[in-house]
Every structure is written in C-alpha cells, then in structure tokens.
Amino acid sequence: MRADPDKCIGCKRCFAYCPMGRIQSFRRHDRIPGRVFIEIDQDACTDCGCCLRADICPVNALYQPKESWPREVRGILSNPLIEFKGSQVPGRGTEEMKTNDVKGSYLPGEVGVGVELGRPGVGAYFRDVEIVAMALMAADIGYELAEENPVTHFMADKTTGKLRDDILNEKATSAIIEGKCKLEKLPEALRALKEAAKKVNTVFTVEVITKVTPEGEVPIKTVLDQMGVWYSINSKNNLGIGEPAFNFYPDREERRSP
Ligand code: SF4
Ligand code: SF4
Incomplete structure (x- = not known):
C-alpha cells in the first residue's frame, strides 16, 4: 500500500486501521511548502488493504499498486x-x-x-x-x-x-x-x-x-x-449451508452427527 505524496495531508486518520501498528512515518513535501505527507514502510506493510477499505482518507491518497511476484504473496495471504x-x-x-x-x-x-x-x-x-x-x-x-x-x-x-x-x-x-x-x-x-x-x-x-x-x-x-x-x-x-455428507461412524448410522 502506498500514500500519494502529492495528495496526502498527513492527517493520521488511516493509522488506526493498520493492523501492523505504526508503520507510517512523516515526510516534508519538497515542492509544496508546509505540506507533510506519510510514507508507509514497505517492508512492514502486508498489503492487507484495511486502510484503503476503511475509506477514511479525506483526499483519496491511499492506493494499492499492482504488485509483482514475490511481493504479490503479501496481498494473497493478507487481503x-x-x-x-x-x-x-x-x-x-x-x-x-x-x-x-x-x-x-x-x-x-x-x-x-x-x-x-x-x-x-x-x-x-x-x-x-x-x-x-x-x-x-x-x-x-x-x-x-x-x-x-x-x-x-x-x-x-x-x-x-x-x-x-x-x-x-x-x-x-x-x-x-x-x-x-x-x-x-x-x-x-x-x-x-x-x-x-x-x-x-x-x-x-x-x-x-x-x-x-x-x-x-x-x-x-x-x-x-x-x-x-x-x-x-x-x-x-x-448449520445446514452444506449437507453433512460425511459419515464419521459408519457402524453407528443411527447416531450420525450433524
Ligand atoms: S495495507 Fe494494511 S499493513 Fe499496509 S498500511 Fe494499509 S492497513 Fe497497514
Ligand atoms: S488518511 Fe490519507 S491524508 Fe490522512 S495520513 Fe492517511 S493517507 Fe494521508
């Protein structure tokens, strides 16, 4: 997951949604005076998508780039x-x-x-x-x-x-x-x-x-x-979404458990 430095305003709203804890750090924008944005630690981030799905960024700065192998495995396991x-x-x-x-x-x-x-x-x-x-x-x-x-x-x-x-x-x-x-x-x-x-x-x-x-x-x-x-x-x-199709006790048919 990344935060677009040209959009992010460093409001911290996304921090609370990250299950990996405080993996974001603040940076000063070099072209916009006074602007602070966040950078997400790419080694610590698991690409779980929680921050993006929470839909709380006021400026839509968060985005998930298409990752190639092997980083792709993070999203497969975490999202x-x-x-x-x-x-x-x-x-x-x-x-x-x-x-x-x-x-x-x-x-x-x-x-x-x-x-x-x-x-x-x-x-x-x-x-x-x-x-x-x-x-x-x-x-x-x-x-x-x-x-x-x-x-x-x-x-x-x-x-x-x-x-x-x-x-x-x-x-x-x-x-x-x-x-x-x-x-x-x-x-x-x-x-x-x-x-x-x-x-x-x-x-x-x-x-x-x-x-x-x-x-x-x-x-x-x-x-x-x-x-x-x-x-x-x-x-x-x-609870009935799938029929209990397997008989665990074939010699005790009458007690087949649900
Ligand atoms: S994708 Fe997941 S781990 Fe990465 S910054 Fe967002 S919430 Fe944190
Ligand atoms: S919620 Fe959006 S603007 Fe606020 S710190 Fe996170 S990415 Fe930046």
Whole structure:
C-alpha cells in the first residue's frame, strides 16, 4: 500500500486501521511548502488493504499498486478479498478445518493441528513460517499437510516443509500452517511447536481440531490437560449451508452427527 505524496495531508486518520501498528512515518513535501505527507514502510506493510477499505482518507491518497511476484504473496495471504488461485479460497486457508462435517478431513482418532502465525498485530515473515512448518515435518508424527492451503502451496518441498526461497522475506498479516496427525502423536507435535516458538520472531496460536464424539466427548481434552496446556474451546458448527455428507461412524448410522 502506498500514500500519494502529492495528495496526502498527513492527517493520521488511516493509522488506526493498520493492523501492523505504526508503520507510517512523516515526510516534508519538497515542492509544496508546509505540506507533510506519510510514507508507509514497505517492508512492514502486508498489503492487507484495511486502510484503503476503511475509506477514511479525506483526499483519496491511499492506493494499492499492482504488485509483482514475490511481493504479490503479501496481498494473497493478507487481503481477504483476494482469492488464492491455487485453491480458489479467499484468505489464508482453514478450508479443511471449517468443512470437516462435509469432507471428513479429520476422522475419529485424528487431530487437525493448525498453526496461525502473526496475529494479533505483529505479522509473520515466511522465513518464520518455514521454521514452524519444518519443525512439524521433522517431528516423528506423520504430519499430513492440508492440500487446500496457501502455505502448503508455497512449499518447495512438501516432505520437509521447506518454503520457496523467493518468498522467505515477504510478510503476511497472518499465515496458517494446516495439517493433521494421529491423536497419540499430539503431545510430540505440541513439544515440537514449543521448541519452534523459541526460534521465531513473531507470535503464533496453535489450533487443535477434533471431531466431537456422538456422546459429546472432546478426545483432545485429556491430552491437553495432561500436558498442562492452556486452551480455549471453540467450535465450528455446520448449520445446514452444506449437507453433512460425511459419515464419521459408519457402524453407528443411527447416531450420525450433524
Ligand atoms: S495495507 Fe494494511 S499493513 Fe499496509 S498500511 Fe494499509 S492497513 Fe497497514
Ligand atoms: S488518511 Fe490519507 S491524508 Fe490522512 S495520513 Fe492517511 S493517507 Fe494521508
């Protein structure tokens, strides 16, 4: 994102809408006496478009130039209105997590392990995303990457989690590594992530996804309690927009869960 120096009046209105914090600095206009404009730090900006979409600039100074590769990746991951052509999914992924009732991505005995880097308010460089992805793949947990996910798509080697070299110094508001492993491997996955957390220069949240049993049991709870991990239980419920087409318990047809 850029601010046109010939239009910007340095009013600061756009500052509050930037999830990356104070990444703008003031400059004196060299041709208009007394005029101060802002310059957006191009390394810190993720091209998320929040400031532009807020439509608060009184002089329409903000504009998003068409970016070429590899900078283009910033908008793909950070601007929810840009559809990632690799999966036709707008935003950063999580398609597998949100459609489990329909697609059966996480079966009984399996857990989805997602890692969301960069939020809140910090952002994540892909070099840090790579560190976490490679830590998961190196751990002996049989981590299976989700296919319909931009981070998976940007991997040069899906067996190691290595990302393409040309995007490592690019940055996203947040990026999600998405995949799954067997329930019994969850402790090892969490230990690998704790080690990876010491090596990255950003924040991340771990999402552990499970299918709740027809009896209402949350299979991952025992593991998390035993490991002393703090967690917040959130749910994604299928309310009928997509038919629950997947039968998780074929031997218990009468208890097929919605
Ligand atoms: S595009 Fe996003 S990160 Fe860049 S200046 Fe605007 S709000 Fe901040
Ligand atoms: S809102 Fe517009 S005029 Fe005000 S500082 Fe931001 S870009 Fe400049």
